[in-house]
Amino acid sequence: MEPVQQLINGLSLGAIYALIALGYTMVYGVLRFINFAHADVFMLGAFIGYYTAPLVPAETVWGGLAVLAAAMLGCAVVGMLIERLAYRPLRGAPTLNVLITAIGVSLLLEYSGQVFFGATPRTFPELFPAQRFTLGSLVISSNQVLVIGVTLALVAALQWIIHRTRIGTAMRAVAQNPRAALLMGINTNRVIAFTFGLGSALAGAGGILYALNYPSIDPLMGVAPGLKAFTAAILGGIGNIPGAALGGLLLGIVETLVAGSALSTYKDAIAFTILLIILFFRPAGLLGKRTTEKV
Amino acid sequence: MDSPQPKSKKRPRPQLTLGATLALGLLISAFSGALDPYFLDVLTSMGIAVILAVSLNLVTGFTGQFSLGHAGFMSVGAYISAGITTALFAGNPLGNSAFAQSGFFLGSLLLGGLGAAFAGLCVGIPSLRLKGDYLALVTLGFGEIIRVVFQNIEPIGGALGLNGIPPYTSVFWVITWAALTVFVIHSLVHSTYGRGFVATHDDEIAAEAIGLDTTRYKIVAFVVGAFFAGVAGGLYAHFRLSIVPTGFDFTKSIEIVLMVILGGMGNTIGVILAAVLLTLLPEVLRPIAAYRMVLYSLLLIVLMVSRPRGLFNLNWAALLLHLKKRTTETLTKRGAAK
């Protein structure tokens, strides 16, 4: 039963990685750059949850969902603001500059977090009615079920937005060829802003779900999950939405298995080892397409 | 304009600059007893920053390979050289005369540099087929893996770090190595051979088409860059006297990348100035300690947005023309007024 238990733990961790990875992959899809600040938006999501939780009745489904919605909305606004203020002025600038700006935004959020929230970790409140289900020797917490359920719902909603709505079609067009999209009358700036909003909302949800399972939050909490989620996005093939979800799940499972093994002190190196293996042997990721430079 | 332009402008021989800087280093260290220790500390930090930034400039600025693992190479050098002087030969087998001590320290620094260069080779060979963001990630990944590995090696302190490193680093050592780094990289790049680094940066396909082995250029850049990062690590370790693996995480790498970008990619003087400025900045902001990192990151964003080509990339010709125009305008106005 032990491996099955690990698998379930890994799935719920992986679901969170998947939520964050989706944001990385979508932004990469439309802008071809790694939004380093994404991990800190995830952190903000947890803090928004922390501050809004006292406003709703504790441990109720509706209260919990309201907090989740608040975090998603707050993060969407922050994400769009970041895009407007820091990234848009750099459109067309060398990759390196954009990347450094993203790192700057990330540091800004982390250090401002330390000033405003304090550097010491805080305990995240219980939002939903907590329960434990036991199946033989298997122990599943209601939070784990919640994580997987919410993730599934959000991924389904995302798929619907991307494939069934006008703005989703525009997103795909911009991802495929920004210039052609512009020529076809698509307002690329609006699409990019929307993409940031959408990705950041998912990160916000990820922040809440992560904090429910690991209820100690601090301004630097985003760094490690952020890097891992990013690895997940590469693993699945960056720019590829189903790939990001798959990569997140895989990474969560592998990491949980390693943490439970003799190599547990190397747990943090696992994500990077996977990243390196993928980049060396299949740089396009599991579900990505290979591209070659035209001469 | 058919007359041939003057042949390349007379530049001061790099050897002379090197000699002058070395003399300056000796001078400062001769009077170091009379100088403010705080000033010496800041000067040492600056020197180490210059070595790191100028060596990364070879990789990222000149050759165009975006590396986020420079701190990783630095840590390899730091751990090797401090491991030698602290754990392996704690008593210093060469004796305690100033001469023997210097030789021992120099040896440990060189070994640290070579170790880092070897790490650079190991990272470089497999990863240099990747480009841009991907290369940045691989180097970031390697840097983090190196850190986790050090955290798990108990004889050198594991996660707690290595303490009690002898204080061998002096201003003289730092200035000497900084000058040497600048000299080697400048001389290398400003030669027919070295134009290949920039050619690789500008257009790899065209570089290959004229017979340049771009992979080799990238590896050379990586190895040379890593060597000096390793030496800087050794100097850092014997300056701080204790090192922890987390001190070399990717935030440190980013700090070095920043110096290169703010200095202007491939602009050696600019990169040196940026290294000096970025070392001074936290010192200047010390009085507002709580907010200084916030301000630091904010400044970073503003600079990137407003001066994407570096702090010092001024268009001198345009500036002069503008000034000239303004002066003429003012003069004519004055003339008209009279």
Added chain:
Amino acid sequence: MTPLLEIANATIRFGGLSAVSAIDLAIGSGELVGLIGPNGAGKTTAFNLITGVYPPSEGRVCFGGRDLTGLPPYARARLGIARTFQNIRLFGSLSVFDNVRAACNLHRATSPLHALWRGKAFRDDEAAIATQVDALLEIFNLGRYRDTPAAALPYGEQRRLEIVRCLATRPKLLLLDEPAAGMNPAEKTELVALIQQIQRQFHLSILLVEHSMRVVMGVCQRIAVLDHGVKIAEGSPAEIQHNPAVIEAYLGEDHSENLAHH
């Protein structure tokens, strides 16, 4: 006598599509051969095949009697194959002088370590290279742009600089990919003269991919025609102009008129 360059039965497939299929082409020493064909006929792919950018799916390329299979582009350049690019590829941040100097690396007499020592051998070598580069720049009227960054050059000068950069590698075979693209008739006439001058002065074989019939018919001794990746004709300019298969391939293309009226 074996030809300088020999492409034997070479095919390149991208996915299921053949960009060039079973091409045979030989170029002798000192020959000036044209390679023409409608858009997408596989001309640039043929260049990439020769220079090693893409490996052939089948067949092989020999240069000076040596099989080039498996050799990377830089190694082929060292053997004496130089090329220009359809969309100019210069080292934009380097000066005009340094663009050519970078190409002199194949004939450097000193090692990188000499650059660190900066001794007499190094300085002499650098001075010799500088003299060669300046001489080349003068021949092609680029001397006055010596210290200008390549990216800031006017278009025509960029094309010329690309050719100069090739010549600095001292090639035996020069591949020119649409050198007349974007030129007006007067510039094209100049280009024809330039190509002929290069061939005489540097004793080169030249393979020329070009859309402008005026240029191709003006300079080439022999012309090969590609269509849909297949070689449909080869012969003297006069033979090609009256070859029914060629006229057929070009029908509906802008060039059909050009071809007929030449």
